[in-house]
Amino acid sequence: MKSVVYYFTGTGNNLQVAKKIAEALPNCELISMGKGRHDNTKVYDYIGFVYPTYAFNLPRRVTRFINEMSIEKSKNAYFFAVTGCGNISGVALTVPAKILAKKGVTLNFAEEIIMVGNYVAMYKMNERNLEKYQTATDQIPVLVRKIVSKTQQPAGKVNEALNLSTAFGQKVIYARKDKGFNVSDDCIGCGICEKVCPVSNIKMENNKPSFHHNCEQCMACVQWCPKEAINYKNKTQNRGRYTNPSISVKEIIEGNKNNRQ
Template sequence: MILYFTATGNSRWIAELLAEATHDTAVSIVDCLKQGPIPAGLMEVDRLGVVFPVHSWYAPRVLIDFLSQLRLPDCCYRYAVCTCGDDMGKGMNRLAAHFSLDAAWSVAMPNTYVPMFNLDDEALCRKKIENARHAIASIAEDVIARKRVWNVHEGSAAWLKTYIVNPLFVRFVIGTRNFHVDEGCISCGICSKSCPVGNIRLVDGYPVWGKQCIHCMACLHFCPRKVIQYGKATRKKGRYRLESYLCRFTTPA
């Protein structure tokens, strides 16, 4: 079984590719949280994969909370694959201290955190997505062979990013007061439906953010009118939809 947590779609795509290559089943952690019980048979698996996006050089807290509930057989082969714009810092090591892992990989995917960074240009997105396809093929071979591999790109100042910057980011940056809606909202509710932690509700047809935000930016990227903003900087930046890139890249010339 492969458990995945996703917001903008990168980790779901990786999990589905990996499931196909390893003849396994990809299960959404978001769906598990909405439905309540932990998937039947999970406590008896002999191989478990976890796929998730990096949030400020660590795993999203909702993923950590979910994994803390699992009780797996001692013989279970555990592995994790994280998706990141560039590097993971020491985030995988920090995760493994709470949820032991036999193998781990990082896969670079298009960056989506537009409050602080620009979207990758189309050429870079194309390169990352195609590289990810090849990476998953190699990862799948190692998973099937149950190899103990640790192929995680930590980047520079890795310890500082994960153990100093991340806690500061969680405490002082993650919040919802800077979210707002420009003119043009059509009250479609897509922002509410796309939020993986159910943190958005519509009031008089407009989104209102609660206190459980994880700064995944799914609401911002999936808004069809591009009117959801975070502060002022996102007005000048694009929006990311993995499906549109995949469609564009696979359409014959």
Template sequence: MSKNIIFYFSGTGNSLKVAKDIATAIEDCELISMGKSHKLSGTYKRIGFVYPVYGGGLPGVVERFVKALDLSANENSFIFAVCTSGSGNAGGLTNISKIIGSKGSKLSYGETIRCFSNYIGLYAMGSDADSKAKAQTQATKQIIKDIQSLAVKPSNKNNPMTLLHGPFIKWLAKRDKAFNVSEACNGCEICSKVCPVGNIKMNDGKPMFLHHCEQCMACVQWCPKQAINVKDKTQDRGRYHHPDITLAEMITKK
């Protein structure tokens, strides 16, 4: 068993990159996806959660994961959360500190890193992926120092967006009904392999969406043929993933 464990969720690699950077720096650290439930098998020095902000709060899958995680053998662990967002303080820590608090544990440290904003289904993305990636790495350095030294810095910042979070997350789950698959699809199955929550089943060589979607955009962004689109909005929007994260990592680290 390792001394430290980090749970992560990531659609386009921003959060995976942060989770990897922290795990490498603190050493002796397991990196586990929150796409599936997990049972902690011992006592850890540090337990971390790294994930993107969705609608001013946690992605639905992260909220369910943290609620289900039994922390009773880890009451004295240093529990931290780092969220990645497209804007500044985006409200992604409010819910997690409440959930962890309701289990009798406490969030010792919380921080948000501003990253490239990836919700291609909603807006045309920026063209500054490389500079955002550099800024992300820079911001991660201070967070690593804090986590290495077990600095206590709980975040209680609220964000008005958080009020809309519940209805927004419910709305997201069926947003895959807006997806279409073009004739460019070659049946490679990358979309189904990269989906962190098993929401894509291959049917006659084409992806079929099962309506428990997180809207992480992994399938849209990682499809090598840009064959998955949101209505008629994304055909000309280009695609994004964090420049230091490979497709193989997205798949093997599920």
């Protein structure tokens, strides 16, 4: 039996969930959708996707990953999708069901889990938000058991009107590219931002990060910077920072490295 869990994460929430699922599944690989790809030469029994919700839909990179994967060899696998979102997942679970259906595959299980909202460019990392960490952590074992036992919990059909309206939010997010990010004099040139970026959008140049216009808006650079030297416009300076307490910066970095390129 072989399993694979594909994840996408900025601040570690979805890696926390993906890791717990992967630990419980037989012979499981854990692969970032940032740079990794699906190996269609292998036959899997479980194939999972764990990712945040962005603008009530999937992160662009995750949509692309699922769209591009060929799964002929594993059509009979148990497919599952989990989105660790901040509040409302919108169509983030029904859209992958639709993409997979077009490939002749059923998404057997879909579930949202409410986690700490990490979109610091939009709101403060306040106490009420941070409290969600514990509630989510308590829910993970139940979720894992459902997946291991191959529970059938379909996502349902995409609400196309909602899907269309999320396209606008997505356009706004991605049109920003990385134009708003700035680096203060507190930067010590440690290069952590470069390494935590799941899509290699940051390169250290003259000991300072430079952004290469392929940003997913995951907030990893802003949130993991040990000096809080990266900000989005003038919005994030006093909003606090959040990274998932169960996940170390080292795990994020290793996860970004260990991909099938």
